Structure formats: C-alpha cells, structure tokens
Amino acid sequence: MSSLRVFVLLPRALDAARWQEGFARGEVPDVTPYGYHFAEEAGALVSFSRPTATSGGLLGVADKVVKRLLGFDIRHAWNNRRALLGADYDVIWTHTEYEHLGIAALRALLRMDGPPVIAQSVWLIDVWPRLSDLKKSLYRYLLGRSAVATFHSPDNKAVADELGFQLPCEVVLFGISLDSFPLRAPNLKFDASRPVRVLALGNDRHRDWSTLFEAIGGRPDFELRVGSSVWPRRFSADNVHVGAMTQDEVRAAYAWADCAVVPLKENLHASGITAILEAVALGVPVVATLTGGLLAYFAADAVTYVDPGDAQSLRDAIKASAKDPSGALGRAVCAQRQMADRDLTTRGFAMRHVRLSERLRANSGGNCGN
Structure with missing residues (x-):
C-alpha cells in the first residue's frame, strides 16, 4: 500500500516552519505543533496548513465577528482550500472544532467534497448545552460531513454518543513531548523545615x-x-x-x-x-x-x-x-x-492518528467503527 498522505489543518495562527524554528530555540516542546510529524515514522507523508494572518482595519473586525458568530474558522479553511478540496491527500487531520467545522462549512457552501476528515474536538461538547438550537442543528449537519469525530476524553465521547451525531466517535488519548520533557526518575526529598x-x-x-x-x-x-x-x-x-x-x-x-x-x-x-x-x-x-x-x-x-x-x-x-x-x-x-x-506522548498521539487514518483509507472513507 502506498504511503498515507496526511494534511494537517492547524489552528490559524500556527506556522509549522516557524514552530520548528521555535523548537530549535527551546521555546516550544515539539518539532511541529502537537508532534504530528511523528506520523512520518510510520511512513506517512505529512503536510501542514498555511497560517492565516489576522487582518487589520474593518476586514479584521469583520473576520473576528464572523468567527465569533459562527463558532468556527471558515476563512482559514478557505485559505487552505486547495488541500482541503483536492485529491492530493488521503486524510485531513484537524486539532479543534474551529478547524473541522470550517472545512465542512466550506465544502457545503461550494458543494464540493475532499479527503475524509478526522474531526477532533476539544471544547465542543462542553459548550453544547449553551448553544442555540440553530447552532446545534448547523453543527450536527457539519459534523455529519466528517468521517469520524475524535475526543481526548471518554467523557466527551459518552456525551457525543448520547447526542447521536451521524458519524462514529472515538477517543484519541493526548500526549506530550519527551524531547522537551524527558522521563526523569522520581527523587523526592521533602524538607519538613520549610513550606x-x-x-x-x-x-x-x-x-x-x-x-x-x-x-x-x-x-x-x-x-x-x-x-x-x-x-x-x-x-x-x-x-x-x-x-x-x-x-x-x-x-x-x-x-x-x-x-x-x-x-x-x-x-x-x-x-x-x-x-x-x-x-x-x-x-x-x-x-x-x-x-x-x-x-x-x-x-x-x-x-x-x-x-x-x-x-x-x-x-x-x-x-x-x-x-x-x-x-x-x-x-x-x-x-x-x-x-x-498507554504511550501518552506526542509520538503515541500521532501514531493513534495514523492507525485511525489507515482504517479510514481501508474502508474508503466509510464508517470506520468505534
């Protein structure tokens, strides 16, 4: 089977190239945001989104207003539309609901499809009870355009299952960088003479x-x-x-x-x-x-x-x-x-994404199961 081709739609402000420079200076924990580059160890070919600059003036104000009203980032998806709508990739990875809802909205507006999307959400289920009925209906529809919804917590997944979204839901455990936080043997020396x-x-x-x-x-x-x-x-x-x-x-x-x-x-x-x-x-x-x-x-x-x-x-x-x-x-x-x-590292986090993506590819973008 050919190498898995992955496109990662990062949050709009993140620039993978600048992030790598920051890693070299010791400012950020991994070579790439969230360690998605580790997927390359499994033979995947990983590409990252271009950042979307925040505009000044009235355009910048309008951009912020639209993003706040919608609750997702359609402008950032538009700026990366070639990758999101084309056939150059086997799968799209997203990091939050701001990205995957933006992709789904863009595709719906243009009446176009693209590679299957792993719709990773962080805060969506927490805020769900506070959403208007209109937003709930919109988000349900947009989520249904992704291949699978993923969460870092089984609590999120349990509520998502109860809400009955029209796509499979899975837990993908998070991880941290051992490059910046290498394992250190515990060596506790509490001194009762101090606080x-x-x-x-x-x-x-x-x-x-x-x-x-x-x-x-x-x-x-x-x-x-x-x-x-x-x-x-x-x-x-x-x-x-x-x-x-x-x-x-x-x-x-x-x-x-x-x-x-x-x-x-x-x-x-x-x-x-x-x-x-x-x-x-x-x-x-x-x-x-x-x-x-x-x-x-x-x-x-x-x-x-x-x-x-x-x-x-x-x-x-x-x-x-x-x-x-x-x-x-x-x-x-x-x-x-x-x-x-449990391999709670960024390497493990990336490999969990690879395994899920391979299942999606094997099922031709169909239901990959739970």
Missing part, C-alpha cells in the same frame, strides 16, 4: 484557581508558584508567586516542586492533562481534580484525585503528598509506568 512547595501551571478556561487559592493561599506552611497568564489578580498573598514561564523555567519549577497541583472546574475534555503529563514525566507527584475523564490516563494509584471545588480535600491531599514521601514516590513511579503503557 511545602506547590507548582500549578496552565491557562485552560477550566482551571479552578479559586479553589486552589482558598486551599493554600496565604498559608505560610505552603509556597505556591503559578505559571499562568490568566491567574486572577484578586488572588494575592505573600506565599503565592505568579508569572508566565518559559519552557526552561517550567522544567526548573518542576525540579523545585514537592508536588504539582492541577485544580479544575468540572469539564468533559480532560482539561489539565498536559500539565499532569509533564509532571509525571519529570517524576513529580500530582494532585488533581477528578473530572474530565482523567482516569482514562491515570488511575487513582498514580495520581491523587480530589472532588471538584473541595478546598479542604485539596489542601489535605497536597499536605499528605509532601508528608508521605514514600507513598508519593510510589504513585510517581506508578504514573510513569502507566504513561509508558
């Missing part, structure tokens, strides 16, 4: 900074470092240090931490999984909110889970992780084993 060192990273809309601050903010027995650009300014205390971090600073912060904490609001899309995976790879024990289908990635013997919105339980779990280094070490080792068993 517990806690690290929290992330900019996702479902981070629960309020519960984290309630749990340990202002408490001298904890020192909290937060790597985020969306931490609310009102959550200020002497033991809380906030700021954006470079990749080098992130790795140094993990080496500093006694534990990593991923506080989450209830969600369906495995929010926080990137931060959890980075901490696991670098041998740091993890305390996380049990929501979003995270158990599909790590069992409760590998990550300490707490209920959403429970500040007392979160504080107790952080303290217990630091005061019981033997137990924390065991969980960290177990987490690395589960990460390896």
Whole structure:
C-alpha cells in the first residue's frame, strides 16, 4: 500500500516552519505543533496548513465577528482550500472544532467534497448545552460531513454518543513531548523545615484557581508558584508567586516542586492533562481534580484525585503528598509506568492518528467503527 498522505489543518495562527524554528530555540516542546510529524515514522507523508494572518482595519473586525458568530474558522479553511478540496491527500487531520467545522462549512457552501476528515474536538461538547438550537442543528449537519469525530476524553465521547451525531466517535488519548520533557526518575526529598512547595501551571478556561487559592493561599506552611497568564489578580498573598514561564523555567519549577497541583472546574475534555503529563514525566507527584475523564490516563494509584471545588480535600491531599514521601514516590513511579503503557506522548498521539487514518483509507472513507 502506498504511503498515507496526511494534511494537517492547524489552528490559524500556527506556522509549522516557524514552530520548528521555535523548537530549535527551546521555546516550544515539539518539532511541529502537537508532534504530528511523528506520523512520518510510520511512513506517512505529512503536510501542514498555511497560517492565516489576522487582518487589520474593518476586514479584521469583520473576520473576528464572523468567527465569533459562527463558532468556527471558515476563512482559514478557505485559505487552505486547495488541500482541503483536492485529491492530493488521503486524510485531513484537524486539532479543534474551529478547524473541522470550517472545512465542512466550506465544502457545503461550494458543494464540493475532499479527503475524509478526522474531526477532533476539544471544547465542543462542553459548550453544547449553551448553544442555540440553530447552532446545534448547523453543527450536527457539519459534523455529519466528517468521517469520524475524535475526543481526548471518554467523557466527551459518552456525551457525543448520547447526542447521536451521524458519524462514529472515538477517543484519541493526548500526549506530550519527551524531547522537551524527558522521563526523569522520581527523587523526592521533602524538607519538613520549610513550606511545602506547590507548582500549578496552565491557562485552560477550566482551571479552578479559586479553589486552589482558598486551599493554600496565604498559608505560610505552603509556597505556591503559578505559571499562568490568566491567574486572577484578586488572588494575592505573600506565599503565592505568579508569572508566565518559559519552557526552561517550567522544567526548573518542576525540579523545585514537592508536588504539582492541577485544580479544575468540572469539564468533559480532560482539561489539565498536559500539565499532569509533564509532571509525571519529570517524576513529580500530582494532585488533581477528578473530572474530565482523567482516569482514562491515570488511575487513582498514580495520581491523587480530589472532588471538584473541595478546598479542604485539596489542601489535605497536597499536605499528605509532601508528608508521605514514600507513598508519593510510589504513585510517581506508578504514573510513569502507566504513561509508558498507554504511550501518552506526542509520538503515541500521532501514531493513534495514523492507525485511525489507515482504517479510514481501508474502508474508503466509510464508517470506520468505534
């Protein structure tokens, strides 16, 4: 069989060539966004979309308004229409609903088809209850034009199955780059003479900074470092240090931490999984909110889970992780084993896409099953 020809429609601002330059400077974790280039190890030929520049003036305003009203990016699809509508590729990969809904809308408007689309969604199912009936009908129709819907979480898939979309739905587990976050053996040395060192990273809309601050903010027995650009300014205390971090600073912060904490609001899309995976790879024990289908990635013997919105339980779990280094070490080792068993890396993420794509090709774009 000939090599699988893949076209990846990245989010509009991402430029694969510039991303590679950023990787060489140590600014981003993989050679290409989300490590899709690893598919080439399986013999696939991978090409990436051209970025779509954000225009100035009235055109830029109109562009933003249309994107906001539609909830997807049809302009970016239009700018890459040759690849999306032609016969040069066997499959189209997308990273979010902004891209795959844009492809479907473009094809519907032009009354043209193209290679089968793997419609990967991140936030779509979370926001579904808040959509208007008109948007729900539109999105159902557009989703039906793709070959398969994929999600990072079984919680997303379960709701999608209940909604009865007219296409198969699958879970494709996410992964992180071991090029930038190589496995490091856990080596925990908690010093009871100092505060517990806690690290929290992330900019996702479902981070629960309020519960984290309630749990340990202002408490001298904890020192909290937060790597985020969306931490609310009102959550200020002497033991809380906030700021954006470079990749080098992130790795140094993990080496500093006694534990990593991923506080989450209830969600369906495995929010926080990137931060959890980075901490696991670098041998740091993890305390996380049990929501979003995270158990599909790590069992409760590998990550300490707490209920959403429970500040007392979160504080107790952080303290217990630091005061019981033997137990924390065991969980960290177990987490690395589960990460390896499930191949929760960007290489594994790309290979899961390749296997799904080969099934689509074998079935000539038909129903590939669940």
